[in-house]
Amino acid sequence: xxxxxxxxxxxxxxxxxxxxxxxxxxxxxxxxxxxxxxxxxxxxxxxxxxxxxxxxxxxxxxxxxxxxxxxxxxxxxxxxxxxxxxxxxxxxxxxxxxxxxxxxxxxxxxxxxxxxxxxxxxxxxxxxxxxxxxxxxxxxxxxxxxxxxxxxxxxxxxxxxxxxxxxxxxxxxxxxxxxxxxxxxxxxxxxxxxxxxxxxxxxxxxxxxxxxxxxxxxxxxxxxxxxxxxxxxxxxxxxxxxxxxxxxxxxxxxxxxxxxxxxxxxxxxxxxxxxxxxxxxxxxxxxxxxxxxxxxxxxxxxxxxxxxxxxxxxxxxxxxxxxxxxxxxxxxxxxxxxxxxxxxxxxxxxxxxxxxxxxxxxxxxxxxxxxxxxxxxxxxxxxxxxxxxxxxxxxxxxxxxxxxxxxxxxxxxxxxxxxxxxxxxxxxxxxxxxxxxxxxxxxxxxxxxxxxxxxxxxxxxxxxxxxxxxxxxxxxxxxxxxxxxxxxxxxxxxxxxxxxxxxxxxxxxxxxxxxxxxxxxxxxxxxxxxxxxxxxxxxxxxxxxxxxxxxxxxxxxxxxxxxxxxxxxxxxxxxxxxxxxxxxxxxxxxxxxxxxxxxxxxxxxxxxxxxxxxxxxxxxxxxxxxxxxxxxxxxxxxxxxxxxxxxx
Numbered sequence: 095x096x097x098x099x100x101x102x103x104x105x106x107x108x109x110x111x112x113x114x115x116x117x118x119x120x121x122x123x124x125x126x127x128x129x130x131x132x133x134x135x136x137x138x139x140x141x142x143x144x145x146x147x148x149x150x151x152x153x154x155x156x157x158x159x160x161x162x163x164x165x166x167x168x169x170x171x172x173x174x175x176x177x178x179x180x181x182x183x184x185x186x187x188x189x190x191x192x193x194x195x196x197x198x199x200x201x202x203x204x205x206x207x208x209x210x211x212x213x214x215x216x217x218x219x220x221x222x223x224x225x226x227x228x229x230x231x232x233x234x235x236x237x238x239x240x241x242x243x244x245x246x247x248x249x250x251x252x253x254x255x256x257x258x259x260x261x262x263x264x265x266x267x268x269x270x271x272x273x274x275x276x277x278x279x280x281x282x283x284x285x286x287x288x289x290x291x292x293x294x295x296x297x298x299x300x301x302x303x304x305x306x307x308x309x310x311x312x313x314x315x316x317x318x319x320x321x322x323x324x325x326x327x328x329x330x331x332x333x334x335x336x337x338x339x340x341x342x343x344x345x346x347x348x349x350x351x352x353x354x355x356x357x358x359x360x361x362x363x364x365x366x367x368x369x370x371x372x373x374x375x376x377x378x379x380x381x382x383x384x385x386x387x388x389x390x391x392x393x394x395x396x397x398x399x400x401x402x403x404x405x406x407x408x409x410x411x412x413x414x415x416x417x418x419x420x421x422x423x424x425x426x427x428x429x430x431x432x433x434x435x436x437x438x439x440x441x442x443x444x445x446x447x448x449x450x451x452x453x454x455x456x457x458x459x460x461x462x463x464x465x466x467x468x469x470x471x472x473x474x475x476x477x478x479x480x481x482x483x484x485x486x487x488x489x490x491x492x493x494x495x496x497x498x499x500x501x502x503x504x505x506x507x508x509x510x511x512x513x514x515x516x517x518x519x520x521x522x523x524x525x526x527x528x529x530x531x532x533x534x535x536x537x538x539x540x541x542x543x544x545x546x547x548x549x550x551x552x553x554x555x556x557x558x559x560x561x562x563x564x565x566x567x568x569x570x571x572x573x574x575x576x577x578x579x580x581x582x583x584x585x586x587x588x589x590x591x592x593x594x595x596x597x598x599x600x601x602x603x604x605x606x607x608x609x610x611x612x613x614x615x616x617x618x619x620x621x622x623x624x625x626x627x628x629x630x631x632x633x634x635x636x637x638x639x640x641x642x643x644x645x646x647x648x649x650x651x652x653x654x655x656x657x658x659x660x661x662x663x664x665x666x667x668x669x670x671x672x673x674x675x676x677x678x679x680x681x682x683x684x685x686x687x688x689x690x691x692x693x694x695x696x697x698x699x700x701x702x703x704x705x706x707x708x709x710x711x712x713x714x715x716x717x718x719x720x721x722x723x724x725x726x727x728x729x730x731x732x733x734x735x736x737x738x739x740x741x742x
Contacts, residue, residue: 098351098710098725101512102206107731108188111210114513115556119563126151127277129562130314130570132299133157134286134341137166138258138265138543139526140320142550145268148277150555152562155312156269157281157301159336163266167322167337167527168546171258172479173381174240174250175222175543177215182239186247188212193732195541198244198431199506199534200684200700201734202354204708204727206513207531214552215544219251221551225264228253240384242539244431244739250540255379255479261543265550284310285657286341287585289317289348289522290577296522297571300581302589304657307649309582311573315565316521316558319345320550323505323527325358327665327672328617329609331502332364332377338661339668342509342528350517351710351723353510353530355668356676359537359685360618361503362435365486366455375501376486378458379479380539383428385463385472386496388435389415390447390456400449407449407457407495418442426739433536433685433698434739436500440618441696443499450497457495464492500618504542506533506685507672510710510725514557515549518710521565523558525549530708535684589649592659597642601658604639608632608666616673621689625677632670639666671711671720678722681705702734 103110121129129152133144136158148154156163180186192212196203219237223229229251230238239248253260272278283304290298290313298313324339325331346352363378391397392414399405419438420427430438439456442448449455464472469492473480480491487497509517509524511531516523526546533541571577615621615628639662647653682691682698683705691699708725 098510098518098723099512100204100725101514102204103513107206107209108213110206111213118556118560121559121563121566123151125566127153128566129153130155131558132312132314132317133320134299134318135166135320135322135526135528136160136163136269137320137322137526138168138261138546139528139550140318141166141262141265141269142547143318143320143525143554144278145265145272146551146555147558148272148275150559151277154272154278155281155314156278157284157286157299159283159285159304161282163269163280163282165334166262167334168258168262168543170332170334170377171543172255172377172379173242174252174257174540175218175261175547176242176249176538176540177219177251177544178212178249179216179219180249181236182248184247186249188215190247191215191249194245195532195538196534196729196732197737198538199536200698200737201534201702201706201729202357202683202708202727203532203534205729205731210553211532211545211548214548217552218544218547221547222261222264225267227260227264230254240381241429242380243383243429243435244426244538245429246426250381252381255381255476258543261547265547286321286344288581289345289519290571290581291348291519292571292575292577295520298573298578300578300585305652307651307653309585311578311582313571313573315562315568316523318523318525318554318558319509319528320525321528323508324665324668325502325505327608327669328502328612329605330367330372330375330613332361332375335373338664340661340664342524343664343668345509345517345519345522345524347713348519349713350519350522350524351510351712352507352671353708353710354507354535354675355672355709355711356616356679356686357506357535357684358502358672359432359504359506360436360500362432362439362500363458363498364501364503365483366450366452366497366499368487376482377503378483378496378498379476380432382458382476382479382496385467385475386428386458386460387417387462388419388428388439388456388458389417390442390449392416394446397447397449397453401451401453403451408493416442416447423739425741430739431536431538433687436618437687437696439500455497455499458498459495460491461495504537506530506535506537510708514560515554516557516561521561523554525554535686589656592643592656592663593645593649595640595643595645597644599642599644601643601645601655601662604635604643605658605662605665607635608662608669611635612669612672616669616676619687619689620676622677625673628673629670629677632666632673636666639663667716674720675709675711679705679709698737700736
């Protein structure tokens with residue numbers, strides 16, 4: 095049985111990363127060009143890691159499902175990226191960023207990893223500025239900052255509402271330079287179908303060429319997965335439609351443990367569902383909560399009139415508005431963490447105070463900010479976001495409050511990794527949202543971009559080199575080897591099985607069904623009965639899928655439905671694991687809210703005595719129950735206590 099070893103370095107917390115770098119194994123510069131590294135994914139984590147590893151001298155092969163490395167899901171991250179530079183001089187520090195992140199994650203993250211994240215955060219900003227990322231600046235030229243949820247300081251650097259896009263352009267510029275130099279070989283329109291192991295180590299991947307349909311083999315001395323999160327298991331989410339869990343799921347089936355699968359983030363500020371035929375939801379940046387105030391009517395009759403279109407929110411007087419976050423959490427107000435804000439919105443709507451034609455929305459109102467600062471200031475800060483809202487909803491948010499409601503946005507869970515970001519498969523590293531490592535049970539806003547670039551620019555170049563130091567004498571794995579032959583036979587068999595079903599139901603219909611099960615029973619509110627039902631429903635859905643799905647075409651060329659079918663099959667299996675993980679955790683923490691475990695005030699009730707651990711699941715077979723492994727979480731540098739956002 096594989097034993098979890100987090101490989102946390104010895105020494106004081108603030109010195110662990112420095113000590114690791116001082117004692118890491120190194121590869122001679124002349125030998126680096128003899129070593130091949132595969133990177134799967136070209137988002138922030140994958141793109142920055144590939145560029146950095148290439149800069150060091152390694153040969154890098156990069157794979158993405160797009161036609162170029164230009165559109166990862168990080169583009170949807172609008173509001174900013176955190177760092178502890180303390181430019182506003184309001185009391186921020188590396189320790190405070192570390193503390194806020196651990197507290198925001200409800201004390202379910204590994205202490206050493208989070209401190210390292212906070213420690214390298216300042217380097218990220220310097221790196222991005224050097225790349226030309228157009229961060230907002232104050233009049234005197236200093237980089238500007240704003241606040242995000244879960245913090246009492248302003249530490250979020252931003253480029254209007256396009257921060258993720260601008261950071262991606264910086265990473266892609268660095269990657270493109272290495273491609274042109276020849277030390278990075280780019281493989282577009284490829285999807286990873288399997289991790290190839292030799293002697294228990296990751297030594298290559300099998301991919302499907304999405305244009306030709308052919309299976310292709312690629313060997314390397316190590317593999318890095320940076321393929322993003324699994325939010326699309328819910329079907330309706332803020333994720334791009336092509337975002338999927340398949341690369342990580344294939345690794346899980348090859349022996350990589352899956353950490354915290356039930357920890358998913360529901361973002362509080364998304365445009366509500368407005369029809370039965372939507373394929374995704376649209377995020378409204380958390381940065382809007384700096385100037386927008388969230389409210390619902392105090393009177394149910396007013397809410398009902400709004401739902402029927404008989405009353406406009408602008409006609410509700412101030413005394414009849416319930417600014418419920420400011421009321422419940424006076425210290426943080428509208429900037430409480432995402433899980434807290436999301437549950438509060440759900441509670442108001444469940445009680446009948448929701449707005450919009452469905453009753454599943456609350457208001458985000460900028461009237462006070464416009465009156466205080468002027469429309470031009472608000473337009474300069476959020477103009478592109480307001481424009482996007484207007485185009486989607488056909489309402490002017492300068493005049494009428496925005497309608498928002500929580501939606502699936504981010505996944506804190508992912509492949510379990512140690513301090514070096516290596517999975518339980520030696521040689522298989524995982525970066526960015528694809529791993530579980532830094533956020534615990536809830537992610538603070540603006541920390542996803544921070545983690546992706548931290549992993550890619552400042553962690554993996556060190557930790558992968560530490561592993562590769564003793565691989566220099568390992569010969570390249572021949573793609574004609576039995577390991578590759580076995581992998582291709584396995585993958586081709588699964589594809590043939592899918593194409594042979596010839597059922598009557600579309601792939602999308604199954605995706606909608608799994609999404610509905612997940613949202614109803616594994617969403618914002620969970621219960622023992624609901625989770626047990628979800629597991630049984632997903633098992634039935636899996637049987638139905640493998641009996642009745644219809645995939646037109648064949649495997650000899652481009653087949654988008656076959657692509658989707660592979661991913662939906664993985665989503666169904668992953669959904670069952672998520673439900674099983676949530677069922678095993680008899681407590682509420684962060685984004686995992688079990689209705690049986692809440693305080694009298696409706697807040698999450700943790701059980702630190704029994705559940706202060708990382709859930710790491712081992713695959714045993716499709717019809718076999720996975721095995722739960724536990725990594726104990728020990729906090730030596732912070733006091734573990736009930737989260738409180740009512741006082742400072």
